[in-house]
Amino acid sequence: MNAAPAIMDFPDSLSPMVVKELRQGLRTRLFGGVLLTLHLMLVLLTLMSGGAENAAVVSGWFDGIITLVLCIIMPLRGFSAVADELKSGTLDMLALTRLSAGRIIFGKWAAIASQSLLLMLSILPYVVARFVFGGLDLFAEVMALFYKWLAGVVLAAVIVALSTQRQFWLRAVIVFLPLLIGGCGAASFMMMSRMGGGMPPGTLLSFFIKSGGGGSALLVLGIAAWAVFYFLSLAATRIAPTASLLSVVKRSVNLVAMLTLMLVGWLSGSSAAMGSTAVGVLSFLMMDALTERVNEVPSVYAAFYQRGWPGRAALWLLAPGWVTGLVYSALLVALVSVYVGWTSSVEGAKLVAVRAAGTWMIAALVQLFSTRRSSDLLMPFIVFWLLVNVLIALLGNLVLMSFVTKHTTARFTCALPQLLPTGYATAQAADKAELLDLGMLSASIWPALLLIFAVFAWRQARGARQEGWQMIHGHEGGVAI
């Protein structure tokens, strides 16, 4: 036998996936090119920042370049992270190792986050130099740099999650369209705040500004960690073997996180801010729960039956598949509605339910048009969501404007859950209650339709549940639920 090979560049304690991704990632031309270009530009800008007359311009360029690198270029490195593995068939080989789907996805993301961190740390000397020569607030600059990195790693998690989609064009649309919309939104938000508009009241940002200090930083970190977990677990579900029980972990974590968010809002007296955040987060959690394939692997159900009646109860909420996802989403909607109703108003609670019906509507459309062709429910969901919302934003709101200018109530908005909140906000005071009740009635069609689909899908998986039951109780143990 030849001498043992020397390869000790990374310790054993590091996840194999992180080691692999770092070995590959640090060798790419993109990383080297970005690192070199970034430093060249920062050296130039630091040299230019001596004069007080151009300090604002230099500062703008400095921020812009760092934001571009940390929040756009580095996250976009995850664009093909999983798709490439799917196409080359290497994901199958990874699945046969001890790496779980979660560890594979985490490794992909962690490597991008680490490289991003490396870039961020390499920027620090320039910040110190600007502090020494330009008199900047060092702490504020370092914190700003950290938040840019944090935003970048959250965005990287989103992009890694979307990279589980094989088709390039679909992935490109889904990544770049929200990026464009988000970019425009961020730009207009910055313009608004510079023009003196300030932060819109009742938003999470207004809460951060109001609370300031360590508390808000902790909350930012908590929400960022939750967002990363959410997107990575979403991606892991899409590549996990059918027999996996990922839904148990992610639904439990998401439920606890949602409850924590509401508790923080209640304790800190920022219920409105946390309520609106919970409503926003709710759509994402519902999307995740409603786009899982119905599981037909007996051992998955056996894992629940094994735990007696608590297991059987948990099965309805946590078992993989969109049918239990419907029950889970109903629980979340009920929780958020009660919270908003309790801390704000009953109308607010009703609007939460209407918004949720909008998400159930998309899920029902997916069930109607997609499932026969493909087992992937997430991408059709996103496509339907984009289509419905873009169409409504373009057409619905245009029509709505004519009603607003005439000072009349746009009653047609009760037909679509996505339009109703705007219709309600612009309705005449006397019509508001009636419009909302009508809207709720009309919106209830969608969860009802989804429930019908769910009954059929649940019946289809009956054999698997029965077999799972028999795995635990034998043939004499009665029947599965």
Next chain:
Amino acid sequence: MDRSQPAVVVEDIHRSFGSLKAVDGVSFSIDHGRVVGFVGANGAGKTTTMRIMATLDSPGSGRVCIGGHNVVHHPAKVRRLLGWMPDSFGTYEHMTVLEYLDFYARALGFKGADRLRRIQEVMDFTDLTPLADRMSNKMSKGQTQRLCLGRALLHDPQILILDEPAAGLDPKARVELKNLIRILAQEGKTILISSHILSELGEMCDSLLFIDKGRIVHHGDAESMVRGTETADETLVHVQIAGEPVRLIEWALTAPMIKIEEETKRGARLRIQSVDEATLAGVLRRMIQDGLPVLDYHREERRLEDAFIDMLGQIDKNTFKAPPPGGVLPKNTEDAK
């Protein structure tokens, strides 16, 4: 691993993709230490069956046990026993051969010196040591295929599933692969190997599984396959004579039990209505006694490919009546009868 049970048991598995039935009631079993070839046309259901066995897909119904463990219920236990080599050689950019094996060794749970020792063993076995620093995506097909085999062997699995490992390889690389598989077989590993090159499988494998339209149509050794589809009471012989072949043709026209199958440049292919070796020798003796200057006289061996194609034709006509093959009789072979 429980050696009292077969290494692989596949029982009546079905798998459909939409309306397409990729696997339609496949059943077979493989004993420990056997090398089994898996043969079928593209789309016959080989890869789907192998993927189910490798825990990468789930059967719609039926049961697959590897080393006594159900692939659906205990995939982690199955994966520890199994080495899988897919038909596409998955390598990575910006990663050397050594780093590639190091990554998979880490992913399989090897640590420290133990990992390095195992990588070196695998590199020695697959002759990859001289290529340790070569980028894994910049090697020849043969080298890449050895690398993928090395990856599949890292955790020293007792059962190997190799999906079209010889596809696209040059003759030298094929010989190297054959040698490696022979060594693995000698070590007592159970190997299921799919290929289009039937003659090579015939040499390497203890038995062959033939699959068509998602159903197993034959399970036995190569000889039984050839015999199974051979017409039982006739033998084809090649005869060459010195001089004009017309003398042979004239002789054959008058000889009993002999038909001319085809005239050739220096003789003919004759169909003798017997498989008895003494009768065949008697025909040659008569030729010589009748003054024919025979240069060559030999039985035509049927190729495995021909036997397979014949068998598929017979199945299409629903006339397949193969004798029970060696090994375990698949359930749907009985159906085919």
